[in-house]
Amino acid sequence: MTGYRRQARPTDAERFSMIFIERLQNITYLCITIILALPTCSSATETDLSVNDVMERCRLAWRSLETLQFTQSEFNVENDRIARERGFTRYEFSQASGGKRSLVVWGVYPDREELVENFRQDGRRRYTIVPYDGHPEVAEKIGINIQPDSDDYYEGTMSSLLWLIVPAGKPAYVHLEEGGRLVADHQDNDGGLIAVQSTFKEQPLLILIDPERDWLPVKVEIEGSMSIVATKFDTDNGRWFPVEGRMTKRQTVIIKPDGTIEENPGNQTIEHYFKVASFRINQPLASSSFSLPRVENGVMMVDMTGREVRTEVQGGESAYQERAARYSPPSNTTDDALADPITASRKKSAWLNAYSFIGLGVAALLAALGVLMHKSSSG
Known part of the structure; x- marks a missing residue:
């Protein structure tokens, strides 16, 4: 008597092997597609960067x-x-x-x-050092402001x-x-x-x-x-x-x-x-x-970080007068107009010479400080 043999059911190992081979083929086709597309993608990336890139x-x-x-x-x-x-x-x-x-x-x-x-x-804080005319290495005043910028x-x-x-x-x-x-x-x-x-x-x-x-x-x-x-x-x-x-x-x-x-x-x-x-x-x-420089005797500190301008002289007013007498130029200073055109973006600050240092009144000081605040925040 002739007949047919019933096909044996695949084992779990055989089923896993067939699924693995099928998926491997799909991955292979996908890789080939990506490789073929790579030259085009690379060219587009080099010549067509986005704003975010x-x-x-x-x-x-x-x-x-x-x-x-x-x-x-x-x-x-x-x-x-x-x-x-x-x-x-x-x-x-x-x-x-x-x-x-x-x-x-x-x-x-x-x-x-x-x-x-x-x-x-x-x-x-920003510290602006103001020297005596003719003595750029000697500070007359140091202005202190809240720093206006960042990284x-x-x-x-x-x-x-x-x-x-x-x-x-x-x-x-x-x-x-x-x-x-x-x-x-x-x-x-x-x-x-x-x-x-x-x-x-x-x-x-x-x-x-x-x-x-x-x-x-x-x-x-x-x-x-x-x-x-x-x-x-x-x-x-x-x-x-x-x-x-x-x-x-x-x-x-x-x-x-x-x-x-x-x-x-x-x-x-x-x-x-x-x-x-x-x-x-x-x-x-x-x-x-970048920090506050060493404050020498006779230097005026002008603090503009609060609502009101505060001034303080290291060593007191007498020390300020002594320092001024030592470093202040005579009243007939040479005209320095040539310095202005070669500066990049602003002229030499007018408040560098704002004080006569003798008989300095409160009103004159506040007026000069107003100019200082404006100058140090411009540019």
């Missing part, structure tokens, strides 16, 4: 900059009067995490150096180099956070640069970022007003940094050969160039660089 990479680059210190000189060779004097501006800048900063600005001439600005801040925002005098590091006082990624956009068809995109369109005081602000140089801005331009370009770079601690560059700026006023000043009627520009003498990146900085 650029913002995050710029943020990481900025946050990894734990400390920065540089000395930079800025030259103006277009103005005849300044060229004859061979004057230039020197900036000594330091920065550390936590919003700590210090800035000293000098007007440098063949026969003298004039202190234009000197402040430091410790993350909470991601700088408020103060802007040199050409600072415009590249923190365009309009902000790192590049903050401009994107605040509504800046990428310009996909900008002419510099072909060179690998990324163009960010932002605004500054309601004017178009263009920031060109170089991904190959730690996502640093290499050009900043305010339409119809100013253009700053880095022309040379160097490295420290494996980080890129601009060490030379130039600024083209439309003049708001024109200084004539006879020294008179008039408004600029056209598009006349002035050229600056900057050169970095030294810089250090992510190297230890002394905490004393």
Whole structure:
């Protein structure tokens, strides 16, 4: 008798093996599909970064900059009067995490150096050191303010180099956070640069970022007003940094050969160039660089952190008068008008010479302090 053999039911091990082989085949097909698509994805990622991509990479680059210190000189060779004097501006800048900063600005001439600005801040307070005229190393007053800025925002005098590091006082990624956009068809995109369109005081602000140089801005331009370009770079601690560059700026006023000043009627520009003498990146900085300096006898402390301005003289009023008699210049001081045009963003503060130090009245002091508060918060 013929018949058929009943097929044996697969064992659990056989069923598991068949399921495993089937799923392995599916995974294999999926991997092949992904591999074939990889060139297209890679190309799109390199040439079509999103705002979030650029913002995050710029943020990481900025946050990894734990400390920065540089000395930079800025030259103006277009103005005849300044060229004859061979004057230039020197900036000594330091920065550390936590919003700590210090800035000293000098007007440098063949026969003298004039202190234009000197402040430091410790993350909470900003200390503005005001020297006696002719004695930049000797403090007359120290103004204390609540710090106006933070890690991601700088408020103060802007040199050409600072415009590249923190365009309009902000790192590049903050401009994107605040509504800046990428310009996909900008002419510099072909060179690998990324163009960010932002605004500054309601004017178009263009920031060109170089991904190959730690996502640093290499050009900043305010339409119809100013253009700053880095022309040379160097490295420290494996980080890129601009060490030379130039600024083209439309003049708001024109200084004539006879020294008179008039408004600029056209598009006349002035050229600056900057050169970095030294810089250090992510190297230890002394905490004393950002803290309240040692207060010597006779120094006036002007505290503007509360509702009312408070003044206190170390050692009392007599110590102040003695110090003033030792360091105050005579009343017929030399005119220093040449220092003004070569400063980056503001003139030498008027309150540096506001006191006669003899018969100082309360009303005069409060008036001068009002100017101090305004000056230290501008820039």
